[in-house]
Amino acid sequence: MHPVPDKTAANAYPDQFSGGEDTSRLTALRERLAIYGFHVELVSSSLVVTAPVDHGVRLSTEIVCKPRPSDGDRLWFWHSWGEPIDAADHVVDAAVSVVGALKVKRTRRVLDGDVTDIKALFAEKFPGWNIIRTDRGNWWATRAVLIREDLNPDDASTIEASTPAELYVRLEAASK
Structure with a gap:
């Protein structure tokens, strides 16, 4: 959540709806x-x-x-x-x-499809990222060589998500 701006600031917005x-x-x-x-x-x-x-x-x-x-x-x-x-x-x-x-x-x-289709979508949209689905159903993307033991959610080159849709949004944000 964004902080509430100081009402005295030059760019503050009125408390009431102005209509314009x-x-x-x-x-x-x-x-x-x-x-x-x-x-x-x-x-x-x-x-x-x-x-x-x-x-x-x-x-x-x-x-x-x-x-x-x-x-x-x-x-x-x-x-x-x-x-x-x-x-x-x-x-x-x-x-x-x-x-x-x-x-x-x-x-x-597409993301509700099978894993092969999902990986193909990610490969097309996010080249350079390797995608894996864990045994627990989580999704990972990494720029490194894809080895499960090396996956680290604290590493900036690794992204974890619980669904393919969540991973898609996170990869888009990381690609900007």
């Missing part, structure tokens, strides 16, 4: 998501975000900007179904969350 600040925040988020290759349209007081086509699937979401009562009514980005994304003054973090959420959903169909 939401549009400027949505515009900033639209510009950031467009950088990631997403089609983004500002419609009325919401963003319609459409992911690029991947594996024959093209997902979209609608995002609104409104106060969050549990955060002193600071403006937050929200999915249209009511799930909070991030504070509106954290545009880059919100964009990364939206991209990650859509990419996890876009790959879930």
